[in-house]
Every structure is written in C-alpha cells, then in structure tokens.
Amino acid sequence: xxxxxxxxxxxxxxxxxxxxxxxxxxxxxxxxxxxxxxxxxxxxxxxxxxxxxxxxxxxxxxxxxxxxxxxxxxxxxxxxxxxxxxxxxxxxxxxxxxxxxxxxxxxxxxxxxxxxxxxxxxxxxxxxxxxxxxxxxxxxxxxxxxxxxxxxxxxxxxxxxxxxxxxxxxxxxxxxxxxxxxxxxxxxxxxxxxxxxxxxxxxxxxxxxxxxxxxxxxxxxxxxxxxxxxxxxxxxxxxxxxxxxxxxxxxxxxxxxxxxxxxxxxxxxxxxxxxxxxxxxxxxxxxxxxxxxxxxxxxxxxxxxxxxxxxxxxxxxxxxxxxxxxxxxxxxxxxxxxxxxxxxxxxxxxxxxxxxxxxxxxxxxxxxxxxxxxxxxxxxxxxxxxxxxxxxxxxxxxxxxxxxxxxxxxxxxxxxxxxxxxxxxxxxxxxxxxxxxxxxxxxxxxxxxxxxxxxxxx
Numbered sequence: 001x002x003x004x005x006x007x008x009x010x011x012x013x014x015x016x017x018x019x020x021x022x023x024x025x026x027x028x029x030x031x032x033x034x035x036x037x038x039x040x041x042x043x044x045x046x047x048x049x050x051x052x053x054x055x056x057x058x059x060x061x062x063x064x065x066x067x068x069x070x071x072x073x074x075x076x077x078x079x080x081x082x083x084x085x086x087x088x089x090x091x092x093x094x095x096x097x098x099x100x101x102x103x104x105x106x107x108x109x110x111x112x113x114x115x116x117x118x119x120x121x122x123x124x125x126x127x128x129x130x131x132x133x134x135x136x137x138x139x140x141x142x143x144x145x146x147x148x149x150x151x152x153x154x155x156x157x158x159x160x161x162x163x164x165x166x167x168x169x170x171x172x173x174x175x176x177x178x179x180x181x182x183x184x185x186x187x188x189x190x191x192x193x194x195x196x197x198x199x200x201x202x203x204x205x206x207x208x209x210x211x212x213x214x215x216x217x218x219x220x221x222x223x224x225x226x227x228x229x230x231x232x233x234x235x236x237x238x239x240x241x242x243x244x245x246x247x248x249x250x251x252x253x254x255x256x257x258x259x260x261x262x263x264x265x266x267x268x269x270x271x272x273x274x275x276x277x278x279x280x281x282x283x284x285x286x287x288x289x290x291x292x293x294x295x296x297x298x299x300x301x302x303x304x305x306x307x308x309x310x311x312x313x314x315x316x317x318x319x320x321x322x323x324x325x326x327x328x329x330x331x332x333x334x335x336x337x338x339x340x341x342x343x344x345x346x347x348x349x350x351x352x353x354x355x356x357x358x359x360x361x362x363x364x365x366x367x368x369x370x371x372x373x374x375x376x377x378x379x380x381x382x383x384x385x386x387x388x389x390x391x392x393x394x395x396x397x398x399x400x401x402x403x404x405x406x407x408x409x410x411x412x413x414x415x416x417x418x419x420x421x422x423x424x425x426x427x428x429x430x431x432x433x434x435x436x437x438x439x440x441x442x443x444x445x446x447x448x449x450x451x452x453x454x455x456x457x458x
Contacts (some may be wrong), residue, residue, distance in 0.1 A: 005032060005063060005086045008143050010133055015140045020076040031080050033385075034189055035087025037378050038182030042175070043091040044374025045230040048367055050171055052165040053104065055094040057155045062087035064151030070144040071205030082144075088152070090381075093117055094373035097357040101369060102165060110310070111302035114354035116296025120387050167297035169367040171228040178217035178230040185378060187212030192389045231371060238450070240363045240372070242434055243314070244379045246427045247356045250318045252383025253423035254349050256391045257325060261286070261342060263395070263408060264332060271402075275332040286335070290342035297350030301357065315431035317355055321348030322428055325421040332413055348424075356380065359434075387423065391416045 009016070009028065016028055039059075047055035066085025073079035096116050101109045134142045191209040199205055223229040265286055267276030276288070297317065307311040324344030331338035357375045364372045398412030 005067070005089045005147055008147075009083075009140070012131070012135050012140045012143065015135065018206075019140065020079065022076050028080070028083065031083040032087045033090070033381055034186045035084040035102055035351050036090030037087075037185040037189055037381055038179075039088040039091055040094070040374040040378050041181045041230050041371070042173075042178035043088065044094065044371045045178060047095055047165075047370035048096065048169045049171060050093055051168055052099050052370055053158060053162050054164065056092060056099065056162075057159050059088050059091045059095060060151045060155040060158065063092070064148050064155065065169035067144045071141050079293065086147070087155060090377060091374065094357060094369060094377045098213035098361065098369040098373050099162060099165070101361050102167060102366065103163075109305045110305040110354075111299060112430050113357055114298035114300070114350070117353045117357065118294045118350040123274050134180075164181075167366040167369075172229045174226055175226055177219060177226055180222060181230060182214050184219055185217035187215065188285055189382060189385050192385050194284065194444070195389065231375065237363065239434065241359060242357050242377060242430055243356070246314060246318065246374055246434070247352060248379045249423050249427040249430070250321060250348070250428075251352050251380040252385075252387030253325065253355075253420040254321050254345050254352065254426070255384040256387040257345050257417075257420055258326065259388050259391055260328075260413065260420075264413060267331075271407075273402075273407065275413045276337050277335045278280070286339055286342070289339060289348040293343040293346030294353075297347030297352075298354040299350075300321060300347075301351035301354045305355060305358050309435070310343065310355050310362055311431070313351070314355045314359055315428060315435055317348050317351035318424055318428040320351070321342055322424040323415060324348060325424050328417045329414060331423075332417065344449030352380070362439075381448035383427050387420070390419065394419065397406040 013028060032276055039062075043055055043059055051059075063086050066082045066088070069082030069085060070079055071082075073082055093116075097113045100112045100116060103109075104112060131143060131146075134146075187208050189212075190204055191212060195205065220233065223231065223233050264275055265277050267273060268278045270278075301313050302319055304316065308316075321344070324341045324347075327337060327341035327344070331341040357373055360372050360376050361369050394416050395408045395412040398409045398415065399406045400409040401407075
C-alpha cells in the first residue's frame with residue numbers, strides 16, 4: 001500500500017504535470033513524504049494510547065480517502081490535498097512492524113518485520129509493467145483508484161484478522177505537541193526538498209526555513225513542560241539517540257546513491273567524462289536486480305538479529321553499505337560493478353528498514369513502541385532528503401561546460417560517492433559503538449520491568 005502511494009505515481013509524473021498544466025513537479029513528488037512526517041508522530045502516539053490495530057485501520061482509511069480525492073480532483077490544489085492525506089499511509093509501515101513485535105515472540109517477529117517492511121519490493125517489479133499498461137489504457141488516475149481499493153481492502157482485513165492491542169498507555173494525546181513537531185519537520189524538509197523549485201535564498205524560502213526551525217525549538221520547549229508529550233525527549237536515552245543518528249546517516253547516504261545512479265546510468269563512454277554506465281537497453285537489469293536486494297537485506301537482517309542481536313546486525317548492515325558505496329568509485333564507469341554495488345546498497349536499505357524498527361523497539365517498553373517506531377520513519381525520511389540535497393548541491397557546484405552544455409563533472413560524481421561512503425563509514429563506527437556498550441546500559445527506561453538488552457537477541 002505504501003509503495004503504491006509513494007512510488008507508483010512518480011513513474012507517471014509527466015502525465016500528471018501535463019494534465020494539470022503545471023511544472024510544479026516537487027509538489028507531486030514531495031507532498032506525500034512531507035505529509036508523512038506530519039502524520040507519523042501523531043498516529044504513532046495515538047497508537048500507543050488508543051490501540052495499534054485501531055490506528056492502523058484509521059491510517060489506511062485516511063490514505064484511501066486521499067486516493068479518492070486524487071481520483072476526482074479537478075485541479076492541482078485539490079490533487080495536492082489528496083496527496084497530503086495519502087501521506088498517512090506511511091504510518092502503516094511502522095504500525096505494522098509494532099503489531100508484529102507485539103503479537104510474536106522475538107525469534108519470529110524480527111524476520112517477520114523484515115518481510116513486511118521490504119517484501120513489497122518484489123511486487124513492485126511486476127507492478128511497474130502492470131501500471132504502464134493500465135495508465136496507457138485508462139490514464140494516470142487508475143493508480144489512485146488502485147490505491148483506494150487496496151486501502152479499503154487492507155483496512156477491512158486488518159479489522160477482521162488482527163486482534164486489538166492489549167498494551168496501551170494511559171494518558172491523553174498531546175495534539176498540540178504532535179502538530180508542532182509535524183509542522184516543524186514539514187517546513188524544514190519542505191525548504192530542503194522544494195529548494196530546487198522555489199530557490200534557496202529568497203524571502204519565501206528563508207521564511208519557510210525560519211518558521212520550521214522556530215516551530216521545532218518551540219516544540220522542544222513544549223515537550224519539556226508537557227506532562228504527557230508525544231515524544232518524551234528527556235527520557236529517550238543515549239542508546240536510542242545513537243540508534244536514530246545511525247539511521248539518519250545510513251539511510252540518507254544509501255538513498256542518495258539512487259539519485260546518482262539514475263544520473264549516470266545513460267551517460268555514454270563516448271562522452272569521455274570520466275564516468276558513465278552507457279546502460280541504454282539494460283536499465284531493467286541495472287535497476288531491477290538490485291531492487292531484489294531490499295527484500296534480501298530485510299529478511300536476512302531480521303533472521304540475523306535473532307542470532308547476534310539487532311545492534312550487531314545494524315553494524316553489519318552499515319558495513320555492507322559502506323562497501324557498496326566505496327565500490328561505486330569503480331562502478332561509476334563500469335556497469336557490472338555498478339549492478340553489484342547497487343545490489344549491496346539495496347540490501348543495506350532493506351536491512352536498515354528492518355533493523356531500525358527492531359533495534360529501536362528493543363530499547364523501549366511495549367507501551368511506547370509505536371511512538372518510537374514513528375521516530376525511526378521520520379529520521380529516515382529526514383536523512384534521505386538532506387543527503388539527496390547535499391549530493392545534488394555537490395554536482396551542481398562542480399558542473400563543467402562541454403559544447404555549450406553544462407554537464408556533471410567527474411569531480412562532482414566522485415566527490416558525491418566519497419561523501420556517501422564517508423557518511424556510511426561514520427554510521428558504521430557509531431553502530432559498532434552500540435554493540436560495544438555494556439549490556440546493562442542497553443535497557444529500556446526503568447519504568448518498565450520487561451526492559452530488554454539490545455546487544456543480544458531477546
């Protein structure tokens with residue numbers, strides 16, 4: 001469901017822009033992710049207070065409603081509102097992960113989380129071809145019809161099959177705090193992701209950034225004073241903060257490499273730029289095979305976490321990602337190496353999705369699982385947007401002119417790869433530090449007697 005909402009519409013972005021007679025591609029491509037950052041803390045905390053199954057059903061129905069709005073939207077404004085509502089579906093990923101962790105014992109839950117969070121990557125391989133035929137026949141709105149049908153079906157299935165959570169937190173929902181956090185994240189991420197469209201240094205961009213920073217600062221102040229904040233930042237603990245930092249760095253660097261790969265894929269060797277894969281006619285091989293790596297990494301990391309613990313698994317994932325990114329120094333000009341390195345990076349992405357939820361969940365009591373899982377989703381999205389922006393900035397600042405046309409230089413491409421490699425190496429060092437801490441320090445807050453050690457499987 002989440003992939004249908006996030007990925008499928010981007011495959012037919014040009015048709016949507018033409019239909020609505022606009023060039024504002026960023027609003028279509030980024031609005032759902034930005035809205036997800038707004039929805040995540042609110043829905044995560046609500047799940048801890050009101051029940052995870054209930055909130056998962058509500059999340060799917062909100063996404064379904066957004067899809068229906070997108071189907072009937074007469075103009076770009078209404079269409080964007082529908083995409084914003086669809087952003088709630090992002091929460092279905094971490095809510096599903098928390099339900100699995102609650103229903104199953106760890107040796108089953110950890111691999112199952114991997115299957116749920118990454119298994120759709122296999123379906124996406126066939127879905128792309130299916131959507132291509134459907135859109136050619138019925139237009140781009142068929143994507144949103146499909147998303148609405150999937151959302152409604154999933155909501156009914158969850159309501160009928162999954163039992164309601166037996167672990168809830170007494171208290172009231174800090175709606176104000178959730179809205180402050182979400183609004184602050186959305187405006188900061190909006191500044192970063194929309195910068196190429198609206199500029200970086202104008203009055204409006206600076207106002208957007210200033211509003212976001214001020215809102216986040218006020219949220220921190222609010223959370224320290226609130227009796228039941230949406231995220232208790234004073235009680236996160238160093239291990240959880242370190243885990244979130246690893247997720248930010250590793251997820252951002254890994255996903256930023258997707259942008260680079262798409263830019264160099266069809267650059268011909270005849271251009272003599274010092275890079276280029278000349279992959280015309282082999283794009284399916286270049287992007288299809290590595291996509292399977294997401295599933296391999298997710299499932300394998302879930303299984304591995306039951307053997308060596310989620311902390312050690314996270315360190316292994318970032319190590320693989322570092323090797324994959326470093327290998328692109330060769331892969332940037334050699335297709336077989338690019339395919340191999342892309343596969344490693346996608347394995348890392350799948351492992352990060354799975355292990356992020358498993359490790360963060362092992363650091364907190366059961367009644368805070370959903371809120372903390374929402375944080376994993378938010379920081380992952382934040383890292384992706386920031387690192388993609390950094391990479392784009394490096395490329396644009398090092399462009400060279402050939403035959404009157406600005407093109408990316410070899411200096412820019414290899415600097416991009418070096419930055420991603422260094423970021424993943426830093427994440428690896430931090431992840432290794434998690435595994436080296438004394439077990440007694442890797443426990444949930446002392447308010448819960450069932451705290452687990454994160455250095456070992458539990």
